[in-house]
Every structure is written in C-alpha cells, then in structure tokens.
Amino acid sequence: MAGGFDPIAEYKARTGKSAEWFARAREHLPGGVTGNVKFYPPYPVFAKRASGAHLWDLDGNDYIDYMLCFGPLILGHGHxxxxxxxxxxxxxxxxxxxxxxxxxxxxxxxxxxxxxxxxxxxxxxxxxxxxxxxxxxxxxxxxxxxxxxxxxxxxxxxxxxxxxxxxxxxxxxxxxxxxxxxxxxxxxxxxxxxxxxxxxxxxxxxxxxxxxxxxxxxxxxxxxxxxxxxxxxxxxxxxxxxxxxxxxxxxxxxxxxxxxxxxxxxxxxxxxxxxxxxxxxxxxxxxxxxxxxxxxxxxxxxxxxxxxxxxxxxxxxxxxxxxxxxxxxxxxxxxxxxxxEPDTYPRLAAKTSRLRNGLNDMFRRQGFEALAVGPGSTFNVVFARECARSYRDCMHFDANLRKEFDYGLLARGIHLHPDKPLYTCTELTDDDIDTTLSVAEEVLTKMRAAR
Ligand SMILES: Cc1ncc(COP(=O)(O)O)c(C=O)c1O
Known part of the structure; x- marks a missing residue:
C-alpha cells in the first residue's frame, strides 16, 4: 500500500476474531468460505448479527452495510x-x-x-x-x-x-x-x-x-x-x-x-x-x-x-x-x-443519489479520477475518468486505488465486498449516509497524502 497509509494493516488490527475463525474455517472449507465470491484477502469479515442497514462482526465492530448479501436485502436486515x-x-x-x-x-x-x-x-x-x-x-x-x-x-x-x-x-x-x-x-x-x-x-x-x-x-x-x-x-x-x-x-x-x-x-x-x-x-x-x-x-x-x-x-x-x-x-x-408502497422507490432513490452524488463531489474535490456509477439502488466505485461501457473497459480501472479505498472503508466501519458494487437499502438513515461520506473523505485524504 502507498507510503504511510496501510488500510489492510488497519483492517487486520480490528478484526482479530474474524482472523481466528478464518484460520479454523479454512481447515474445513476450501478458502474458508462456501462460495468463491465470499472470499477476499487476507480474510473476510465474519458476521455475528445484523439489523436494518447495520452489521456487526465477531469483534463487535459496527458496520454500515453496503454489501447486503450481494443485493437481496433491499429492505435491510431482518425487516x-x-x-x-x-x-x-x-x-x-x-x-x-x-x-x-x-x-x-x-x-x-x-x-x-x-x-x-x-x-x-x-x-x-x-x-x-x-x-x-x-x-x-x-x-x-x-x-x-x-x-x-x-x-x-x-x-x-x-x-x-x-x-x-x-x-x-x-x-x-x-x-x-x-x-x-x-x-x-x-x-x-x-x-x-x-x-x-x-x-x-x-x-x-x-x-x-x-x-x-x-x-x-x-x-x-x-x-x-x-x-x-x-x-x-x-x-x-x-x-x-x-x-x-x-x-x-x-x-x-x-x-x-x-x-x-x-x-x-x-x-x-x-x-x-x-x-x-x-x-x-x-x-x-x-x-x-x-x-x-x-x-x-x-x-x-x-x-x-x-x-x-x-x-x-x-x-x-x-x-x-x-x-x-x-x-x-x-x-x-x-x-x-x-x-x-408509493414512497418506497422515491425514498430509496433519494438516499442513494445523496450518497452517490456526495461521493462524486468528493472525488472531484480531492482530485481523484473516480466515479460512483449505476442506476437505481446499486452503484459501483470505479477509479477511472469515465464509466465503462463494457467488460473490456473495466480491465483498465485502477485496481490499486480501489483496493486502498475499499479496505480504508472496511477498517472504518463501512461494510462492502472489495471490488464489488455497493447496494443501498430502505433502512439507511441520513446519519448513516453522513457517516459514510465523512469516512470516505478521511480515506481519500489519507490516500492523497500517501502519494
Ligand atoms: C445477474 C445475475 N444472474 C444470476 C446470478 C446468480 O444468482 P444466485 O447467486 O442466486 O445463484 C447473479 C448473482 O449474483 C446475478 O447477479
């Protein structure tokens, strides 16, 4: 990771119990997981419980959840x-x-x-x-x-x-x-x-x-x-x-x-x-x-x-x-x-737009060629000047910057699957969005300072 900023080390420092369970899991499950997509290095967050837009891991860390089980939980956890x-x-x-x-x-x-x-x-x-x-x-x-x-x-x-x-x-x-x-x-x-x-x-x-x-x-x-x-x-x-x-x-x-x-x-x-x-x-x-x-x-x-x-x-x-x-x-x-219900989609769209627009403003302000893109209540963060129009374009995204951003967020209580799209849910509050944006600001500032 770039000079002085090591979000993977930060991630490891607060997820000791996930590391322990990963070591145990990999003795019985190839890669410690029960589907390849669920793995990311060094080991994924092991979940303990969840409610609404939040998920807690085995170490008791509270995350705002944008993985939402890869999309199904549009009403959040345990609606x-x-x-x-x-x-x-x-x-x-x-x-x-x-x-x-x-x-x-x-x-x-x-x-x-x-x-x-x-x-x-x-x-x-x-x-x-x-x-x-x-x-x-x-x-x-x-x-x-x-x-x-x-x-x-x-x-x-x-x-x-x-x-x-x-x-x-x-x-x-x-x-x-x-x-x-x-x-x-x-x-x-x-x-x-x-x-x-x-x-x-x-x-x-x-x-x-x-x-x-x-x-x-x-x-x-x-x-x-x-x-x-x-x-x-x-x-x-x-x-x-x-x-x-x-x-x-x-x-x-x-x-x-x-x-x-x-x-x-x-x-x-x-x-x-x-x-x-x-x-x-x-x-x-x-x-x-x-x-x-x-x-x-x-x-x-x-x-x-x-x-x-x-x-x-x-x-x-x-x-x-x-x-x-x-x-x-x-x-x-x-x-x-x-x-x-008539207000569900408009409310979800308003929340997602606020988050997506907030990230895009921040990328511009901080001088990153990056975009939060996608229709409806799914979006991806791509470190590139333009959104892709096909898989071939995705090959040219900056994977290292995305990695630093993802682990920086994970280490600060924002749950996502590295390098995957983010999903929003109806239970996401304005406070959750404010917290997410301020965490993203901190991570981008550190990424910039470390360059
Ligand atoms: C577009 C699309 N089709 C099919 C699937 C497979 O669905 P499942 O994981 O429920 O088998 C997925 C899963 O992510 C998907 O995104």
Missing part, C-alpha cells in the same frame, strides 16, 4: 414485515414445506405477471443460477436448437455455459468485435465452449452482425440489461438487440436477477428501458432474503415445460424439491408489499 410474514406463514402452515402445490405459488405468480411486462407464465427456482439455467434449457427445447449467445463479462450464475467469457484476459478474449469463448473455470468442456456464442455488450453493429451470422443455430440470447448492476445498456444498442432477435426469431432473455427490483421503479430494467424480452429471470430480492429465483415469460415458450398438456418425450424437464417454498414466497411477498 420486521418480512420476519413477521415468515413467522405467520410457518404458524399457519403447520409445516416448513408441503410438497403439493399451495395457494401462495399462484398468488405470487399472479403478482409477478402483473409487475413484469414480459411475464405471462412463471416457474419458481431456488436461486438465480437455477433460474437462468432452466430458462436457457426451456429456450433450447422450445426452439430445438442447442447454442445460446451471451455477452462477454455478463454473469448468470456459476455453471458451465454461464461462466464462458465471464472474466477472460485480454490475451485470450480476441478482438472485441468478435469475442472468443473463453473457459473461466476449470472443468469447462470443449462442447460447452462451442455451444456459446460470445457477443460484445453495447456494440450494436457487431452484435447484430454476429447474430445474423449464427442465426440458424441460436436458440436464445441472454443478457444483463444492466451489466453487473452498474453498466447501463445504451438504449440504441438494446433496441437493436430486441429488433434483431425478433426478426431472426431468437428468444431474448433478460437476466434480471440483479436489476428486477433495483431500478428506480417497480418492473425492472425492461420497464425502465421500455424494451420487453421474451423471457426473464429473477433471484435475490424475490425471496426477501431467502434462497429463491424464478423464470418467467411468454406463455407459448414457458408452456414447453407443461406436464398437463405435453407428453414427456415432447417437453422440457423442470424440477426442484424446494421450488415455491411457502416461507420463502411469504418473505418475497412481504418485500414486494413494501416496494409497492
């Missing part, structure tokens, strides 16, 4: 309406889960079909990963074609085809106009690489050209309408993707696991952009803080899973023991109840 809904559901049901269908599945499906323009039929899953995996299989089954297209740098969960070209190096990725499929996990087969067409995000001309060239074997195009929660689609680009997929009869899938409830209004990125895909995927917030996901879309496409009308040799298999779990749906319903 009373969510907790109460789950408690009541468990009491009313007399069980944790039934097995046969129950009313809440239909009630939630009716609600989601009302909220999202593309949705006519719904199937529930237990995660965002499962939602995109099943959605893509549905597309392949419906179109009877085996290849799918995805955009470089877009994340759809951690399974084989979704990981293709997630984080390729510049050397392996090929020219941006014709990106190469790159395996981003060991264990990816050659067949998987061949079954994925990689596309350049926010590059309409080359995307359209590649779609035309591969139209005969593509079942679907899947995309994050807002890449990693902070890089927006250029509206002209998105329009071109929609028009071309429609013309070529390729299914357009919006992965709205991240964006569905985190734009500035209800209805997801498809409502914000006024572009309706054929199929969409949900996760995170739809489970109100419990494991959940769903894929939704046009009736004719979704019907390919229909066991009531289709013989088993002419349908797509979709299953899952815990799909549509009643307590999970109750938590999701309670969350959407709060989100549907």
């Amino acid at each position: 009373p309406r969510v907790v109460e809904a789950v408690r009541k559901q468990l009491e009313r049901d007399g069980t944790t889960i039934f097995g046969p269908p129950h009313e809440l599945e239909t009630v939630m499906a009716e609600r989601l079909n009302r909220i999202f323009p593309c949705a006519e039929r719904v199937r529930f899953t237990n995660s965002g990963l499962e939602a995109t995996l099943h959605a893509l299989r549905v597309c392949r089954g419906f179109k009877r074609k085996n290849r799918i297209a995805k955009f470089e740098g877009h994340y759809h969960g951690c399974y084989d085809e979704a990981l293709v070209s997630l984080t390729p190096s510049e050397e392996t990725a090929g020219p941006y106009a014709a990106p190469q499929p790159v395996a981003c996990s060991l264990g990816t087969s050659e067949y998987t690489l061949q079954s994925v067409q990689v596309l350049p995000f926010n590059d309409a001309e080359d995307t359209v050209r590649l779609l035309r060239a591969h139209k005969d074997d593509l079942a679907a195009v899947i995309m994050e309408p807002v890449q990693r929660g902070f890089i927006e689609s250029n509206p002209e680009f998105l329009k071109a993707v929609r028009e071309t997929t429609e013309e070529l009869d390729i299914i357009l899938v919006f992965d709205e696991v991240m964006s569905a409830f985190r734009m500035d209004r209800l209805g997801g990125a498809q409502t914000m952009y006024g572009i309706t895909p054929d199929v969409m995927c949900l996760g995170k917030i739809v489970g109100g803080g419990f494991p959940a996901g769903a894929f939704l879309g046009r009736e004719d496409i979704m019907d390919v899973v229909n066991p009531a009308t289709r013989p088993k040799d002419n349908r797509v298999f979709h299953g899952g023991t815990f799909n549509g779990h009643p307590s999970v749906l109750a938590a999701g319903m309670a969350t959407i109840d709060v989100l549907e």
Whole structure:
C-alpha cells in the first residue's frame, strides 16, 4: 500500500476474531468460505448479527452495510414485515414445506405477471443460477436448437455455459468485435465452449452482425440489461438487440436477477428501458432474503415445460424439491408489499443519489479520477475518468486505488465486498449516509497524502 497509509494493516488490527475463525474455517472449507465470491484477502469479515442497514462482526465492530448479501436485502436486515410474514406463514402452515402445490405459488405468480411486462407464465427456482439455467434449457427445447449467445463479462450464475467469457484476459478474449469463448473455470468442456456464442455488450453493429451470422443455430440470447448492476445498456444498442432477435426469431432473455427490483421503479430494467424480452429471470430480492429465483415469460415458450398438456418425450424437464417454498414466497411477498408502497422507490432513490452524488463531489474535490456509477439502488466505485461501457473497459480501472479505498472503508466501519458494487437499502438513515461520506473523505485524504 502507498507510503504511510496501510488500510489492510488497519483492517487486520480490528478484526482479530474474524482472523481466528478464518484460520479454523479454512481447515474445513476450501478458502474458508462456501462460495468463491465470499472470499477476499487476507480474510473476510465474519458476521455475528445484523439489523436494518447495520452489521456487526465477531469483534463487535459496527458496520454500515453496503454489501447486503450481494443485493437481496433491499429492505435491510431482518425487516420486521418480512420476519413477521415468515413467522405467520410457518404458524399457519403447520409445516416448513408441503410438497403439493399451495395457494401462495399462484398468488405470487399472479403478482409477478402483473409487475413484469414480459411475464405471462412463471416457474419458481431456488436461486438465480437455477433460474437462468432452466430458462436457457426451456429456450433450447422450445426452439430445438442447442447454442445460446451471451455477452462477454455478463454473469448468470456459476455453471458451465454461464461462466464462458465471464472474466477472460485480454490475451485470450480476441478482438472485441468478435469475442472468443473463453473457459473461466476449470472443468469447462470443449462442447460447452462451442455451444456459446460470445457477443460484445453495447456494440450494436457487431452484435447484430454476429447474430445474423449464427442465426440458424441460436436458440436464445441472454443478457444483463444492466451489466453487473452498474453498466447501463445504451438504449440504441438494446433496441437493436430486441429488433434483431425478433426478426431472426431468437428468444431474448433478460437476466434480471440483479436489476428486477433495483431500478428506480417497480418492473425492472425492461420497464425502465421500455424494451420487453421474451423471457426473464429473477433471484435475490424475490425471496426477501431467502434462497429463491424464478423464470418467467411468454406463455407459448414457458408452456414447453407443461406436464398437463405435453407428453414427456415432447417437453422440457423442470424440477426442484424446494421450488415455491411457502416461507420463502411469504418473505418475497412481504418485500414486494413494501416496494409497492408509493414512497418506497422515491425514498430509496433519494438516499442513494445523496450518497452517490456526495461521493462524486468528493472525488472531484480531492482530485481523484473516480466515479460512483449505476442506476437505481446499486452503484459501483470505479477509479477511472469515465464509466465503462463494457467488460473490456473495466480491465483498465485502477485496481490499486480501489483496493486502498475499499479496505480504508472496511477498517472504518463501512461494510462492502472489495471490488464489488455497493447496494443501498430502505433502512439507511441520513446519519448513516453522513457517516459514510465523512469516512470516505478521511480515506481519500489519507490516500492523497500517501502519494
Ligand atoms: C445477474 C445475475 N444472474 C444470476 C446470478 C446468480 O444468482 P444466485 O447467486 O442466486 O445463484 C447473479 C448473482 O449474483 C446475478 O447477479
């Protein structure tokens, strides 16, 4: 770290118990964690409890939480309406889960079909990963074609085809106009690489050209309408993707696991952009803080899973023991109840803007080429002159400055995951925002002084 300012040492000095538990955890869990994304060096904060916008670690440090479990906790930790809904559901049901269908599945499906323009039929899953995996299989089954297209740098969960070209190096990725499929996990087969067409995000001309060239074997195009929660689609680009997929009869899938409830209004990125895909995927917030996901879309496409009308040799298999779990749906319903109240989105937008604008003013004042960017209640901090328009631009952000900033914040009671976007919640107070801004000011001042 730059001369005299060592935020990692500061972080270590106040997180001794996390270090102890990390040492114990790594004896049993590879890397001490139960998902690669949860690790950051030297070891992550180990959580003890949380409430509203705050989280406490094992050492008793109080953090303002902007990780919020990578996004789902839009109402903060343990929101009373969510907790109460789950408690009541468990009491009313007399069980944790039934097995046969129950009313809440239909009630939630009716609600989601009302909220999202593309949705006519719904199937529930237990995660965002499962939602995109099943959605893509549905597309392949419906179109009877085996290849799918995805955009470089877009994340759809951690399974084989979704990981293709997630984080390729510049050397392996090929020219941006014709990106190469790159395996981003060991264990990816050659067949998987061949079954994925990689596309350049926010590059309409080359995307359209590649779609035309591969139209005969593509079942679907899947995309994050807002890449990693902070890089927006250029509206002209998105329009071109929609028009071309429609013309070529390729299914357009919006992965709205991240964006569905985190734009500035209800209805997801498809409502914000006024572009309706054929199929969409949900996760995170739809489970109100419990494991959940769903894929939704046009009736004719979704019907390919229909066991009531289709013989088993002419349908797509979709299953899952815990799909549509009643307590999970109750938590999701309670969350959407709060989100549907007229002042929720405007209030959340006002809080997030104050924080984002405060950071941007500060970066300018302190002379850093840095930006807090992203729509709705998610944003990323990038140390660069301009926001990225694609994954390739992100490769040129200043990772060292971001690292100093992140650990400086972590060591002063601001919880985030290093190098990941930040999420806000309805329970964030004006005092929390003031505290965050003054901590950021202190960290940037130290970073500047140490240069
Ligand atoms: C856009 C997007 N799709 C899919 C997923 C996978 O969701 P899950 O982690 O619930 O499997 C994520 C997770 O971060 C995501 O951001």
